[in-house]
Amino acid sequence: MTAELSDSAVFLLLKYNFMISTQSFQTNTPELHDIQGLIVNGYTHPCSVHMLFNFNKDLSNLPYIRSFFKDLLPYLQSAEDWGALKPKMMLNIGLTARGIAIVKPDLDVPNSNFSSTFKKGPWDPNNAQQSLGDYGDGDPSEWWNKQFANEDLHCVVHAYAMNAMAQNKLVEIITEAASKTNGMVTELKPLDPLKSNAGRLEQYLLSPADYIHFNYRDSIDEPNLNDNPAGKDQQDLNNFLIGYSTAENPIPGPLSGPEAKFARNGCYNAFRILYQDVELFESFLQEQSKLIAPQIKKTEEDTIEWLAAKMCGRWRNGSPLTLSPAQPEESTSKSTDFGYLANDDMKGLKCPFSAHTRVSNPRDEGVDVAGSDIVPRIIRRGMAYGAPVSVDPKADRGLIGLFLCGDLSSQFETLYGWINMNNFSNVFDPAENTPQDPLVANRINPLPGNVDPNFTIPMNYGTNIIIEGPLPQFVVTRGTAYFLLPSISALTEIATGS
Ligand code: HEM
Incomplete structure (x- = not known):
């Protein structure tokens, strides 16, 4: 049987041979x-x-x-x-x-x-x-x-x-x-x-x-x-x-x-x-907020927004939790200039480690995958498809995702692997089960390793808030x-x- 080089092995080989091949x-x-x-x-x-x-x-x-x-x-x-x-x-x-x-x-x-x-x-x-x-x-x-x-x-x-x-x-x-x-x-x-x-x-x-x-x-x-x-x-x-x-x-x-x-x-x-299951997502937020609201001393309505923000890493208006931990703010709603280390969030008390935006761009958190500290980047050119529930409850709806990159394996697929298995940084304890992005991940994963079915929200008063899984499958791949x-x-x- 002929052994085929994996894309990442080819990538490394190219790294050292590129000068000759790219000069022209x-x-x-x-x-x-x-x-x-x-x-x-x-x-x-x-x-x-x-x-x-x-x-x-x-x-x-x-x-x-x-x-x-x-x-x-x-x-x-x-x-x-x-x-x-x-x-x-x-x-x-x-x-x-x-x-x-x-x-x-x-x-x-x-x-x-x-x-x-x-x-x-x-x-x-x-x-x-x-x-x-x-x-x-x-x-x-x-x-x-x-x-x-x-x-x-x-x-x-x-x-x-x-x-x-x-x-x-x-x-x-x-x-x-x-x-x-x-x-x-x-x-x-x-x-x-x-x-x-x-x-x-x-x-x-x-x-x-x-x-x-x-x-x-x-x-x-x-x-x-x-x-x-x-x-x-x-x-x-x-x-x-x-x-x-x-x-x-x-x-x-x-x-x-x-x-x-x-x-x-x-x-x-x-x-x-x-595909995005909007009804499932909204009912999840509502049900969980009933349980969490007394712990964080907020109204159920405010807790829904708080939980949606903790799952994404940004409030729904766009404010990053790391810059606006207490509530959404107009002034930060489009902010991009921040870091998890630079803005004192290495305990995840503002933005949970598994939040979607923190996993898909860990910024200065520190990445360690097989000795590499590279944070892959992708260009997103996506948009919504399908009418919202209020306009047409039966419509198919979700995201037309265009994820652009120079290398599918080391950029897009690496990030997807991180979304499905949060194992790329030492903020995640390797002795514990591996958590997932609570918003986007595929819940049952064929990757090896033990998956943590819960979503953990670190809190500064001792015990963390743990949403017990298995979390619902909010996003389903249509193609x-x-x-x-x-x-x-x-x-x-x-x-x-x-
Ligand atoms: C239906 C599925 C998805 C939803 C609802 C979603 C939602 C979001 C939202 C609300 C943001 C914050 C806005 C922003 O930073 O521009 C975001 C950021 C981002 N998402 Fe997603 N996303 C989805 C799928 C994906 C997938 C599949 C990937 C990667 C393969 C991805 C990668 C990213 C990246 C890289 C960012 C920017 C993070 C940053 O730079 O801070 N997303 N996403």
């Missing part, structure tokens, strides 16, 4: 005209639809598939500044490894230098699923409401518009482009048509606009992307953008071969559809795909065939 690709500034806009800019268009497609695998049909890309090119948005007026309609495109194999047969994707995580896909039980830990209703065999197989998903078109009319027009243009291909490009509709608009993943604008289901403000803290692609900070653009590796910050790439040229100026997108967001020139090459 180094430039000083990112080529914004060639980079898809979504990577660098957080769009705030009120409307978006995320349309999924399958390509026919027969090579003789490639000209039809090219025509699909050609029709979309005029709307493809680059990372260049669009000036004072936001484009009314625009789109970005992602391709799975199987999608690339069809549109770029010359790359020989299965034997290429794309990472094995990307090639195998997020459903692989021995690879991605070791960190993602999907099970039960969220098991990969259940994804996309069983409307299509995971392997059949080849392409996503992220379509953004300034109003509903422009969105309809753009969707029409995209469906028309697909229908012109004689069935060689087929749209895949992942949602139950009775619980959604035509089964498509369509953004639902909640009020206020930057809130998501469970009623938290989102999209507050993002890596501070900068124009220095040669930096060594995890936040730097070269940690996300393929082709800008440096000695201090190597990215697995691909770094060599024709696939490196194809992937240059691209970025990976872990596209994850997460996941790993896409590459290729460069504008790579997509043009697919469209023109040259």
Whole structure:
């Protein structure tokens, strides 16, 4: 049996060999005209639809598939500044490894230098699923409401518009482009048509606009992307953008071969559809608050907000617990400049160690995983889908999660592993069972080790508050795909065939 190198082993090897392999690709500034806009800019268009497609695998049909890309090119948005007026309609495109194999047969994707995580896909039980830990209703065999197989998903078109009319027009243009291909490009509709608009993943604008289901403000803290692609900070653009590796910050790439040229100026997108059980979450908060309110001497109403904040790490208005431990404050509602060590929270008395934001970005808390102190960062470009319970109780609803990174394994999957198993820092006692992120984690986890079913909230008056588990499964995975967001020139090459 041939031993296959894990992605992290490949990452380490590359770290020491990168100089030779990346030299020819180094430039000083990112080529914004060639980079898809979504990577660098957080769009705030009120409307978006995320349309999924399958390509026919027969090579003789490639000209039809090219025509699909050609029709979309005029709307493809680059990372260049669009000036004072936001484009009314625009789109970005992602391709799975199987999608690339069809549109770029010359790359020989299965034997290429794309990472094995990307090639195998997020459903692989021995690879991605070791960190993602999907099970039960969220098991990969259940994804996309069983409307299509995971392997059949080849392409996503992220379509953004300034109003509903422009969105309809753009969707029409995209469906028309697909229908012109004689069935060689087929749209895949992942949602139950009775619980959604035509089964498509369509953004639902909640009020206020930057809130998501469970009623938290989102999209507050993002890596501070900068124009220095040669930096060594995890936040730097070269940690996300393929082709800008440096000695201090190597990215697995691909770094060599024709696939490196194809992937240059691209970025990976872990596209994850997460159903949110809002009714379950709200009833959990209410029931637990009845028990906790007397202990913390607050009203039940205030305790609901307190518990929601302790589970997330931020109050629902966005104020980080570490800066505003007593109550939400307008002045801190979008604060990002804080640390757990810097702001005297190393006992978790303000923000519990397992709170979602503390686990997904432990900042200066101190991380120790196999001798590494790296805190992986990801760019989040997600939004809510599905009407709230008050508008349509039967609607499917949740998060259209776009988690962007330069390396799926060492960034996205590492963080997911931490969400499912809080074992990355010495604030967690290794002698005790391993706790989980109380908001997002998959409760039954295939990872080895003993899972702590409870949620512990450290308190400064001696005994901690312990919410006894098993905690309910608030979030269920509806589907996941790993896409590459290729460069504008790579997509043009697919469209023109040259
Ligand atoms: C339905 C599922 C999820 C919900 C409801 C949720 C909710 C939130 C909320 C309310 C915030 C605070 C706002 C902000 O800091 O911008 C946040 C932050 C964050 N979330 Fe999630 N999230 C979900 C899934 C995920 C997943 C799957 C990941 C990673 C794989 C993730 C990674 C992060 C990160 C990195 C932050 C920023 C933390 C910081 O920098 O302080 N989230 N999330």
